[in-house]
Amino acid sequence: MADQWFETVAIAQQRAKRRLPKSVYSSLISASEKGITVADNVAAFSELGFAPHVVGAVDNRDLSTTVMGQDISLPVVISPTGVQAVDPEGEVAVARAAAARGTAMGLSSFASKPIEEVVAANPKIFFQLYWLGDRDAIAQRVERARQAGAVGLIVTTDWTFSHGRDWGSPKIPEQMNLRTITRLAPEAIARPRWLWKFGKTLRPPNLRVPNQGQRGEPGPRFFAAYGEWMGTPAPTWDDIAWLRDLWGGPFMLKGVMRVDDAKRAVDAGVSAISVSNHGGNNLDGTPASIRALAPIAEAVGGQIEVLLDGGIRRGSDVVKAVALGARAVMIGRAYLWGLAASGQSGVENVLDILRGGIDSALMGLGRSAVGDLRPDDLLIPGGFTRELGMVQPRNA
Numbered sequence: 001m002a003d004q005w006f007e008t009v010a011i012a013q014q015r016a017k018r019r020l021p022k023s024v025y026s027s028l029i030s031a032s033e034k035g036i037t038v039a040d041n042v043a044a045f046s047e048l049g050f051a052p053h054v055v056g057a058v059d060n061r062d063l064s065t066t067v068m069g070q071d072i073s074l075p076v077v078i079s080p081t082g083v084q085a086v087d088p089e090g091e092v093a094v095a096r097a098a099a100a101r102g103t104a105m106g107l108s109s110f111a112s113k114p115i116e117e118v119v120a121a122n123p124k125i126f127f128q129l130y131w132l133g134d135r136d137a138i139a140q141r142v143e144r145a146r147q148a149g150a151v152g153l154i155v156t157t158d159w160t161f162s163h164g165r166d167w168g169s170p171k172i173p174e175q176m177n178l179r180t181i182t183r184l185a186p187e188a189i190a191r192p193r194w195l196w197k198f199g200k201t202l203r204p205p206n207l208r209v210p211n212q213g214q215r216g217e218p219g220p221r222f223f224a225a226y227g228e229w230m231g232t233p234a235p236t237w238d239d240i241a242w243l244r245d246l247w248g249g250p251f252m253l254k255g256v257m258r259v260d261d262a263k264r265a266v267d268a269g270v271s272a273i274s275v276s277n278h279g280g281n282n283l284d285g286t287p288a289s290i291r292a293l294a295p296i297a298e299a300v301g302g303q304i305e306v307l308l309d310g311g312i313r314r315g316s317d318v319v320k321a322v323a324l325g326a327r328a329v330m331i332g333r334a335y336l337w338g339l340a341a342s343g344q345s346g347v348e349n350v351l352d353i354l355r356g357g358i359d360s361a362l363m364g365l366g367r368s369a370v371g372d373l374r375p376d377d378l379l380i381p382g383g384f385t386r387e388l389g390m391v392q393p394r395n396a
């Protein structure tokens with residue numbers, strides 16, 4: 001509907017805030033501790049400028065590329081996120097939107113919809129795994145994803161279980177029983193549109209994680225799975241190489257911030273990495289992912305695909321990341337806000353905003369394709385880049 005259309009991601013965020021119960025909205029904002037990293041993820045993009053040409057714009061600019069073997073119509077992929085129960089159609093709506101706009105999607109281990117339904121809505125699904133349970137349990141989940149038709153695996157190993165937030169964390173209920181509904185009622189009644197969306201389905205938000213269980217079963221409750229995850233020893237590089245061999249197909253390690261880790265990921269046989277700090281939800285004080293990108297892309301970009309996620313709110317942010325060496329970016333909050341604002345069409349709207357912004361920036365820069373973007377299209381202030389995990393020269 002025309003009145004639902006929004007022209008920036010910031011407006012989608014405002015609508016999400018207006019439409020969602022307070023605790024649901026704050027679970028989308030997430031972040032950790034003091035919020036240093038989440039703020040820097042966005043602020044760092046503002047420090048980068050453009051060096052546009054005045055004459056020489058090219059018609060028919062090509063935004064397409066490939067990621068992990070999938071053709072995508074713009075260099076933007078849906079990053080896996082675990083709270084899409086903000087909308088009754090959740091990940092299925094997001095998958096449809098991504099398919100309608102010609103792109104791929106990462107599906108979280110903590111998603112609210114079974115992978116089989118999500119792949120039916122969009123065949124370009126990368127299943128995201130956390131290191132949870134023993135190798136046998138992980139192998140079973142990988143096998144289920146393969147059977148379902150996932151075309152790639154994303155492994156996220158950067159989580160630190162850091163929970164405190166200076167502004168207070170939302171209470172995620174263990175289950176949507178009468179007690180929880182009564183507790184949330186005042187907030188939910190203040191958000192009738194959201195309440196009606198779920199009311200129509202006659203089902204409360206799904207707080208189970210179906211992809212942690214067997215196909216066709218509801219899966220464990222969120223906190224049971226989370227508890228098991230907390231009790232699982234963190235993976236080693238050998239575990240990553242084992243999983244990569246087990247999967248055998250396109251494989252991304254998400255959360256790389258250091259050059260030495262990027263090189264180890266190459267040695268472990270990955271096909272892609274995402275330079276990422278988990279959207280600032282994790283180890284607070286980690287710099288913005290865009291600051292760490294260029295040295296990593298320089299070190300390993302010739303061997304594997306380098307993506308970036310964290311802080312993307314505009315098409316021009318995508319262009320900045322690609323100019324600094326990313327093949328594509330992944331987005332998190334931007335599409336979650338679109339989903340909360342107006343479901344599938346809200347996610348399509350966000351992808352259209354990004355497409356329009358990428359196209360405008362290419363036009364201004366006189367580039368005919370995203371693959372032609374170079375660092376000299378940008379104005380990069382001194383001290384912008386953070387070279388994490390570079391071997392220091394002797395006597396430096």
Ligand SMILES: Cc1cc2nc3c(=O)[nH]c(=O)nc-3n(C[C@H](O)[C@H](O)[C@H](O)COP(=O)(O)O)c2cc1C
Nearest residue numbers: 028079080081082108156278279310311331332333
């Ligand atoms: C609410 C929320 C839930 C997330 N859940 C997951 C998850 O289940 N798995 C994962 O790999 N990353 C998860 N992420 C991180 C995103 O995939 C991505 O790295 C991050 O959102 C990018 O930053 P942005 O939100 O600024 O775009 C989550 C992020 C948010 C905001």
